[in-house]
Amino acid sequence: MKSLLRHSLPVLAGILVLSGLFAQTSALAGSYLNAAQSDPRALGWMTGFPPPPERLIMQPESDFFSFPKLRWTVCHIRELMPTKRVYRGITPLTSFEYALDAGIDAVTFTPLGGEKPMTWKESLSVNYTDGILILHKGRVVYEKYFGCLDGMGKHAAMSMTKSLTGLLAEILVVEGQLDETAKVSSIIPELKDSAFGSASVRQVMDMTTALDYSEDYSDPEADIWHYSKAASPLPKPVGYEGPDGYFEYLQTLRQDGVHGEVFAYRTVNSDALGWIISRASGRDTAHLLSERIWSRMGAEQDGYMTVDAKGTPFAGGGLSAGMRDMGRIGLLMLNGGKIHGQRLFPEEVTKKIRAGGDRKAFAEAGYKTLEGGSYRSMWWVFHNGHGAFAARGVHGQTIYVDPAADMVIVRFASFPKAENAQIDSTSLPAYQAVAAYLMKRDK
Template sequence: MGVLEFHGQQYLDGHASDPREFGWMRGAPPPVDKRITFESDCFRSFPRIRWSLSHMRELTATVNVWRGPGAPSHFERHLRTSDIEALVFTDSNGCRRRFDEALFDTYADGIVVLHRGRIVYERYFGELEPHLPHACHSVTKSYAGTLAAAFVHEGVLDDSKSISHYLPELRSTAWEDATLRQVMDMQTGLAHTETYADEKSDIWAYSRACGFRPRLAGYDGPQTMCDYLQTVCKEGRHGETFDYLTVNTEVMTWVMSRVTGHSFAQLLQERLWAPLGCEDDAYVLVDSAGMPMAGAGLCTSLRDLARFGELMRCEGVWNGKQLIPASVVQDVQNGDHPAKVSNGSYRSQWWVTHNELGAIEARGIHGQRLYIAPKTEMVVARFASHPLASAEVGDIITMPQMLALGRMLRG
């Protein structure tokens, strides 16, 4: 893995959340050490992360997701740039904001807005370009969960069966008696933590096993994702509470791969990328054994992310073909989900808002978001490089922003 130089571009408007940390973006000298290396872990620090999230394949091992041999599908454009950028809304703290200014304050790298399948707004900032794949982080989970739910609908998988039925390797682990549905909906009792601000959290041990975080000299822990999953123990009862953990997605996708004989990257290509007529190849981060990271590893271009959102808005239909069973989408949007979260629910690796727009979301740390609002025929795909590793970061701005945009387009 090479050593790369960061070339920062000013994009903040003076309202960053911590002016002491980001003051150099407004005229102060940049950090002395501008080199980006995977081995030193500095690719995760701000502002270097602005470059890193659009160049992950240059930092670590990946596998390609081919877009297929056909011509890309076409998006009509009916731009409403001026109207959208001038939209004023009130955030959750009572502050009045313009739509375009809020993009800077949430560290957006790019955004595409679809209304009735047409592009009405599209902008890119900093390092991101239209055909450059950007890290999706946990938005990846929603791709994986949709595929798993489709296989359940088709009878390929049975979500009432235990994980150990499909994966004997996970007997005597946390997942031995967990059902596939409990894993799909994050309702497992695991002795595993996922707190990004805590250097001792289990998420970092998982990341080192996958090769997504540097290993210190003398490291003798799990060498692959599957090695790590076999070390996770049970804590509590399955099916009783919601506990959002990336390792559940990896187990779910391991089941898919075992039963279908295809890797997550292959399933993305066969079931989504080629049928959707994506514009660009995507790629997925892999561990040292070549296993794709379905919990957070997908990198795709912004318009191709929007294509997936439009597919879900149209209940699985694309250009007249049913790519995802309509019942899968309806179950996510309308079901009485047992996995309850604050102001909504969680189903098949999707966040369900139950708000006035009927919105569902795919969310990832550092501000990645795919927002699908069927009741206003809107899809918003956004990439970001927020300094904080949280999916909720910026919600006090973004959630009211999405509601205001949906109301405007509906009107």
């Protein structure tokens, strides 16, 4: 067991970070280099032919997801792992209109739990921002790149991937290809004896399944380690006899409690949902995302998803994509399934998501920066006055949609700590301040 762990740990770390499961451990760490100090260009990662040993980022020894290497890795996932493309096709590019507003930099807000005001511009480095895009009334009013990212680059979306998996599921539900009230076992018989078997599709979509699932990193037998070993795309170590791949792993999960009562953020729900939508549609998550969204939204670039050793896309955290393309996802959500004059899916899809999930079940999870919110079809719904909702991924990834302000914000980031609770204090109020600024400006 010990040797298996030693062999697999670096890969595990990657998968864990992608899926947000390293939140607790990362939070234990101390102080970090600031954004300028940890800029991957300044640190010279992977430069030179060959890069000198102290500038190499590779598996397995160097733990490519550790900070500050993380700040390079988030733009280079495919160079470290096998991936499957999310294709835009070879249709003509569709460009955004620009109406840049230099006044946004000076917008001020007070961080949650803080007293001293901060400017929008200051928040970007505080949050280790790699890319930030603000769309207002469909036009780009703000767009900046830092760290490893540029306008032609791609960045790990981390758990924002879940929201796309959830969106695809909701599309299939609204179109009648997937019954959200069905028991999972009726769609995936292989999951009959697992915790998922007795859950409904909707409970999986909203992460209210009751799973016997431990993320205690100090316990080498915790479920999270089994999950990570199963999901690794690398060949399994000699002697490994556990499940291979997401689908085999999901069958091993046991139930603990009653489904539908409590929201519990577990990436395995997204992988189960990926399986469900694949069975329902006959396409894997990457293929379905390509066919339904990416190839029809005027995407500028292909995206890609990491895969397990059997080629299964990581529906819970594997997507990397360009920032403006994530902006197009935000516009689709903002505008009820329409973008660039095309309707991609029925408006009912976003209506259901924006209505939110079970707020009582959500409250049980105790998210301090998201009080009063809910989780619906793998989107975070704030239930605030603007009807805002978001895709969120560890280390600061977000698509923040504010319908009242006709605004979408995309942030790619590489904050040293995984957990968004740390990042929310200087991002959520900043988003609200920009929304207020734009609404006031346009009056």
